Amino acid sequence: MESPINHQITLAARPAGLPKPSDWKPVESAAREPEAGFVLVKVLYLSLDPAMRGWMSDARSYIAPVRLGDTMRAGGVGIVLASADPSLVRGDYVSGWLDVQEYATVKATSLVRVDPHAAPLPAYLNVLGGPGMTAYFGLLDVARPKAGETVVISGAAGAVGMTAGQIAKILGCRVVGIAGGPEKCRLITAELGFDAAIDYKSEKLGPALREHCPDGINVYFDNVGGETLDAALARLALHARVVICGAISQYNATTAIKGPANYLSLLVNRASMQGMLVFDYKDRYADAVPFLLAWMAEGKLQSREHIVSGGVAAFPEALLMLFKGANVGKLVLHVADA
Amino acid sequence: MESPINHQITLAARPAGLPKPSDWKPVESAAREPEAGFVLVKVLYLSLDPAMRGWMSDARSYIAPVRLGDTMRAGGVGIVLASADPSLVRGDYVSGWLDVQEYATVKATSLVRVDPHAAPLPAYLNVLGGPGMTAYFGLLDVARPKAGETVVISGAAGAVGMTAGQIAKILGCRVVGIAGGPEKCRLITAELGFDAAIDYKSEKLGPALREHCPDGINVYFDNVGGETLDAALARLALHARVVICGAISQYNATTAIKGPANYLSLLVNRASMQGMLVFDYKDRYADAVPFLLAWMAEGKLQSREHIVSGGVAAFPEALLMLFKGANVGKLVLHVADA
Numbered sequence: 001m002e003s004p005i006n007h008q009i010t011l012a013a014r015p016a017g018l019p020k021p022s023d024w025k026p027v028e029s030a031a032r033e034p035e036a037g038f039v040l041v042k043v044l045y046l047s048l049d050p051a052m053r054g055w056m057s058d059a060r061s062y063i064a065p066v067r068l069g070d071t072m073r074a075g076g077v078g079i080v081l082a083s084a085d086p087s088l089v090r091g092d093y094v095s096g097w098l099d100v101q102e103y104a105t106v107k108a109t110s111l112v113r114v115d116p117h118a119a120p121l122p123a124y125l126n127v128l129g130g131p132g133m134t135a136y137f138g139l140l141d142v143a144r145p146k147a148g149e150t151v152v153i154s155g156a157a158g159a160v161g162m163t164a165g166q167i168a169k170i171l172g173c174r175v176v177g178i179a180g181g182p183e184k185c186r187l188i189t190a191e192l193g194f195d196a197a198i199d200y201k202s203e204k205l206g207p208a209l210r211e212h213c214p215d216g217i218n219v220y221f222d223n224v225g226g227e228t229l230d231a232a233l234a235r236l237a238l239h240a241r242v243v244i245c246g247a248i249s250q251y252n253a254t255t256a257i258k259g260p261a262n263y264l265s266l267l268v269n270r271a272s273m274q275g276m277l278v279f280d281y282k283d284r285y286a287d288a289v290p291f292l293l294a295w296m297a298e299g300k301l302q303s304r305e306h307i308v309s310g311g312v313a314a315f316p317e318a319l320l321m322l323f324k325g326a327n328v329g330k331l332v333l334h335v336a337d338a
Numbered sequence: 339m340e341s342p343i344n345h346q347i348t349l350a351a352r353p354a355g356l357p358k359p360s361d362w363k364p365v366e367s368a369a370r371e372p373e374a375g376f377v378l379v380k381v382l383y384l385s386l387d388p389a390m391r392g393w394m395s396d397a398r399s400y401i402a403p404v405r406l407g408d409t410m411r412a413g414g415v416g417i418v419l420a421s422a423d424p425s426l427v428r429g430d431y432v433s434g435w436l437d438v439q440e441y442a443t444v445k446a447t448s449l450v451r452v453d454p455h456a457a458p459l460p461a462y463l464n465v466l467g468g469p470g471m472t473a474y475f476g477l478l479d480v481a482r483p484k485a486g487e488t489v490v491i492s493g494a495a496g497a498v499g500m501t502a503g504q505i506a507k508i509l510g511c512r513v514v515g516i517a518g519g520p521e522k523c524r525l526i527t528a529e530l531g532f533d534a535a536i537d538y539k540s541e542k543l544g545p546a547l548r549e550h551c552p553d554g555i556n557v558y559f560d561n562v563g564g565e566t567l568d569a570a571l572a573r574l575a576l577h578a579r580v581v582i583c584g585a586i587s588q589y590n591a592t593t594a595i596k597g598p599a600n601y602l603s604l605l606v607n608r609a610s611m612q613g614m615l616v617f618d619y620k621d622r623y624a625d626a627v628p629f630l631l632a633w634m635a636e637g638k639l640q641s642r643e644h645i646v647s648g649g650v651a652a653f654p655e656a657l658l659m660l661f662k663g664a665n666v667g668k669l670v671l672h673v674a675d676a
Contacts, residue, residue: 261594
């Protein structure tokens, strides 16, 4: 097989604030043939994540930053074109770190085989991928909501929030989602079964949370930080649990991060606030999958993706949708068909 | 017995910022004879606590505010002068809510009998009282430090901090205290066995924490909030636990509370921040006392009080010492001798 041309998007500069077109540089080269233990994967879909903004920065974090000149890190699903490892064969569908490129030559052991018949491929980047695992373990392992408790979720129409809300409903909780705009609010209540939605673009969070959480918030699942976190802290119930899963409102901040001024509500309510990172649960992903698949099969859990076309060239612009709140559900870039 | 004259300090106004003399009003009346179930107690020592600032405010909190015109709430130890309840007799020493006055007529069941031979009376307001219980349960129940871990304590020369640091040493931890001024820093290291002290008045917290906690902070026990909390968050180790026990730097704030801008360190380090309130452990105080007494007897745990004389009239001025950091150890007001 002749090596196909691989178009890649590399990181050209570390952004200040929102990433700009000049922070990226498209490059191309021949796709690399796999040496022993490696496979060559044709990238089909890439996951676009708020966390990517952090990976572009050189601040100390849970994962090394993407180096300048390197292909941008991204999770994705693809199909194996050539294998030099016995664990995978040509035609297998896989998910893993494929990065923003058309062809990935990666270690076979870094990939997980996925079944395109059990669920559509993009679902492996959503409910059956990182966002789904984040929601599942963030709720079941960290927040541990009990039936009847009130669970509030910010970024509720985003990939993690959507799944977290649906799982909380499955667990018997009252679920209130915070999202931006009537379309997202309608979706989470009318289609995904949330009990209530608060549109932060048109409603004042304080009074809205008071109205929808008359007995306070038992679990707050935070994806956005900033003023939303502060408003939720002000409404905590006794022994509430706050899961810090993300802070999309702060990722592009060029001024100092806004700390939650109402954090002393943790003391008053003997509440806890805990950070979680999905990678810590890597060894347990496989435990979650049967539950998630069963809930999907029963129609209790929907995997909604917002799929952008245009291939890797569309990546820089598509990424910005996350920070503008332009996506409804998991943002996925379509790179190629199998 | 003729009723003695009872001098009381009542709350005259809700303060803005630091309490002023005009926020208090001294009153006097005849001490009230105890009706059935009550006892008349002569107040000997009163506990002066940072939390008092909160009780003076009418913001929603874990306990009702002191009403305007009421005697200021305070814990204390005293001696029973007259009893109308079979559980206590004249001459018994007791601790409980006696309030800022010379004679308290209170329900017998609200008091705990204390043994003046087991420990000096002021210790029942310190290591064997609220601050000691806060330190004991805050560490053993919330933070759960393991031997060898690094524990950082702010307000380390205050009542809670001092005991927390000594207990952490007993548990085999490396203990770093943050305190204001060379006298306090010398005390906690030279006399109380802390491994290191950081003088926040003369050292930069960030570099000092980096120096003394090269592997990060496993447990941060926070009594002060503000910039100190932020500096500690920036140095958390993986899976660190932050106990929010108080925020003395913020209690008199007239501007918005400063939230911890570095709270996303909780996410990066999968750490938790939990509020604790000692009253929740009321039913377990008795479990802690034998341990605390034994450690005191072995010389591993010292109860240091800063005793102010002058009786209840000295209360308004003495309380301010807490917010100026003028006390070393537990601040106690001497009201009378038995």
